[in-house]
Amino acid sequence: MTFDAILIGAGQAAPPLAHRLVKSGMKVAFVERKLFGGTCVNTGCIPTKAWVASAHAAYVSRRAWEFGIEVDGPVAADMLRVKARKDAIVKASSDGVEHGLRDLEGCTVFDGTACFEGPHQMRVGDVTLEAPRIFLNVGGRAVVPPIPGLNETKFLTNSSILQLDKLPEHLLILGGSYVALEFAQIFRRLGTDVTILQRGERLLGREDEDVAVAVAGILAKEGIEILSGIDPTEVKQHWRGVEVVWPEGSATGSHLLVATGRRPNTDDLQLEKAGITVTKDGYIPVNDVLEAAPGIWALGDCNGHGAFTHTSYNDFEIVAANLLDRENRKLTDRITAYNIYIDPPLGRCGLTEDQVRRTGKPALKGFRPMTKVTRARLKGETEGFLKVLVDAESNLILGASLLGTGCDEVIHCLLDVMYAQKPYTLLTHAMHIHPTVSELIPTVLEDLQPL
């Protein structure tokens, strides 16, 4: 069967692209093997943030007395209802993506796993599809480290943990990055004992040390046990559930979550038949407009240039702009930006302080603890700090780490000034609204110190 374009994987980039291609008059084939909406909708952002909301409700309810509110009886999570709420949100989103594609005139949906038969030929089951344009949006999955015994245990990943409808008694978590920390805090707040076993000396190895230390403090204060420098040599079944062993000790728990990273779903695509060689980690190399080979594009997590929903969606925007809108948009125009949805959240954009120091260029730093942010005090959420980095010569904002209540939103006021390539003084001259966390961003920038 011949089409103008074939799209593989209903992640965050291909569905909106299918709509744009069809609108431009193309006949497209869309292949999805399992879950419409991919990781974000089914096993990533959407379900986890639904659970972050449930966990936050439990946390606030337990602290209600601090605000003068009586809660009648103990606060307990009804995991069946916590899961049902999350499932309903996920289903609505996934159904929306699926119906959007199946009902799209000019788009034919094929259910199954696609692989290359030639540079412009793909097979799905018995069907062969051909098109001059192929868009890969195949995403990724959890890495399972080669620890002896692990595969013989009933370990959980980000996908299977979301199917739990009973609270684990004691959750062990392998990993110290954002997926590990978000689940750690969710389950702790819902009522589970949680132990994080992380290989590095500190959590969040890519963040600045002050951020990592503050985050560890927030989690520890809530009763999460954090063990660092753990390099497991064995995992085995235990009468309590599971045991993780390392040279200096061991830990037992009722459940084990493996959150040690992600790898791209490129193994079964037969990319060699399209003349594409993946990187050693399995990513599809792409150029600045996301082309992997003539007429083949790779978007989203599988190209290794981002591991977020917004980076995948931005890949769609870049491809659509170049192909359909005669615009010249590039991957390298993108500024790093992401949130970590622990509570309070970490909002990040641009460079970390470590990265700025490594450039060796003169820089300035603005800093303010959340204890000095009125809105945070009003909400009784004074953990964290605001940190902004500025180029001392150009006055351009280089990056920010905002750890605190509301910072998942506040980060955008810095990000947008970075995109506008305007000096930080644009913000010091702006009037922000009181009482918000954002109103302190100009104040932080008025008191910059040499780094």
Ligand SMILES: Cc1cc2nc3c(=O)[nH]c(=O)nc-3n(C[C@H](O)[C@H](O)[C@H](O)COP(=O)(O)OP(=O)(O)OC[C@H]3O[C@@H](n4cnc5c(N)ncnc54)[C@H](O)[C@@H]3O)c2cc1C
């Ligand atoms: C626990 C967790 C929490 C997260 N939270 C956030 C968050 O809060 N914010 C954020 O921005 N990001 C978050 N992410 C990351 C985010 O989910 C992904 O970056 C995002 O989904 C982008 O993925 P994608 O578009 O590359 O593809 P995916 O969403 O992974 O979709 C790929 C699709 O391709 C299909 N597929 C794969 N191979 C084939 C094939 N050969 N044939 C047919 N179909 C195929 C798959 O079935 C899947 O549906 C989270 C991830 C995890 C794991």
